[in-house]
Amino acid sequence: MSKNLFDFGMIGLGVMGRNLLLNMADHGFSVVGFDKDKAKNSALEASATPGTTVKGVSELSQMIQLLQRPRKVMMLVPAGQPVDDVIASLLPLLEKGDVIIDGGNSHYTDTLRRVKYLRDKEIHFMGIGVSGGEQGARTGPSIMPGGDQSAYENVRPMLEAIAAKVGDTPCVAYLGKEGAGHYVKMVHNGIEYAIMQLISESYAILKYAGLSNQQLHEVFKSWNEGKLQSFLVEITADIFLQKDDKTDAHLVDVISDKAGSKGTGKWTSQDSMELPVAVPVIDTAVAMRTVSGYKDERVKASELYSSNATFSGDIDELIQQVHDALYFATILSYAQGLAMLFQASKDLNMDIPLPEVVSVWRGGCIIRSSLLEVFTSAYRQSPELSNILLNQEVASLVKSVEDNTRSLIAFAAKSGTPAAALMASLAYFDAYRSERMPTNLIQAQRDYFGAHTYQRTDIPGTFHTEWGQQ
């Protein structure tokens, strides 16, 4: 094997690909990046740490010639057709045993299809979720690999080197068969949507109560020093301080309230319904991004249904209630996402190890938080836990904030402050902890109008009644 050959190739030198490649180089791997755009290749080489081995090329065949065998090529390109296009252009250039990794946010069903297609050609294909954004990719992301385990062993030293670390433990582990890596990343993003929505509702309530951006900064900063410690709370504190460079305003106040999305939150909701597993906080977060797009209608509705409610209460008490409700609903968001992974692992035959998933999420990723330490210990005690709400320690954390959560949600309802995801978390909780739900009545209705039959609580079997004939 020639020493002049490179260890690793990257296709797509955008936000993630460029930074992940530079991260690999910083850890001693020689790397080559491909982008059609020559300017991106020059920029890549110019931004490499001095002394590292980084080369940018604009011909794919040149990159493949430069790689050691078996070749290891990752792509970080937009999900969908670009991934298939890259595979099609790589195939004539690769040999049996080479490894292709899709590190983007691909839908797991696309990954399943590609694994099968490439297995026939004896090319190893892995779908790997990467989280941490631009900074995480550069300095240490959370990495969620799934697929071909022998290919994983091939790239494992490199992934362990570049991943975030919690203590000495790298935030990467083999997370299951075929599409498992992308499935876990999809659910990670669903939880990300939920927590971001919950934080934005907390912001809305505190803003309604009159807090300035400076005060919001201080509140979120202090929360990040306590049990709400998390990446998303931390960056939220920073956001409130950012001044606009075009006006005298704080930047957050001049940003349009129409939220964008690239699809992973919606996929989580859609796939939860396929299983089915209930993830209503995630569903609500997706729906609220949709509602945010109804700007013109919301402007009209705000005139039609205007509210004169103003805050008059104890602000410190309210801040504590918002804190506790955010903590409660954040736990519920993780619980729903993890319950979805538990079910998907079995139903879709992916063998997703939940203790490893929560461990990998402890560092580097967008949803990292101190709560993941609690969940890691819960799953280490009971790897087959169907829902973390059934763990004693998690239950005591939930119960410690339950009263304040109820008070806060009552406050939000009375004041007319939108808090749909906070409310969804409590509604799910109250249903989940119900020994008997009112769904016996739904069964009766279904049988009444459609002869759909029902089961009884006292006698086994299936029953139908000719309703209303007494």
Ligand SMILES: NC(=O)C1=CN([C@@H]2O[C@H](COP(=O)(O)OP(=O)(O)OC[C@H]3O[C@@H](n4cnc5c(N)ncnc54)[C@H](OP(=O)(O)O)[C@@H]3O)[C@@H](O)[C@H]2O)C=CC1
């Ligand atoms: N940004 C983020 O925070 C995160 C993104 N992701 C995922 O990672 C993937 C990449 O995202 P990101 O880096 O942000 O995206 P960017 O848009 O920044 O970069 C995408 C890169 O892919 C290249 N590209 C597009 N189509 C092709 C193609 N057919 N063949 C070769 N190259 C192509 C683009 O080149 P050119 O511009 O020259 O067309 C560009 O360099 C996506 O799946 C995204 O969802 C995952 C985690 C976090």
Ligand SMILES: O=C(CO)[C@H](O)[C@H](O)COP(=O)(O)O
């Ligand atoms: O994967 C990510 C972080 O983990 C990406 O940032 C993701 O694309 C964000 O999703 P959206 O654009 O839908 O908000």
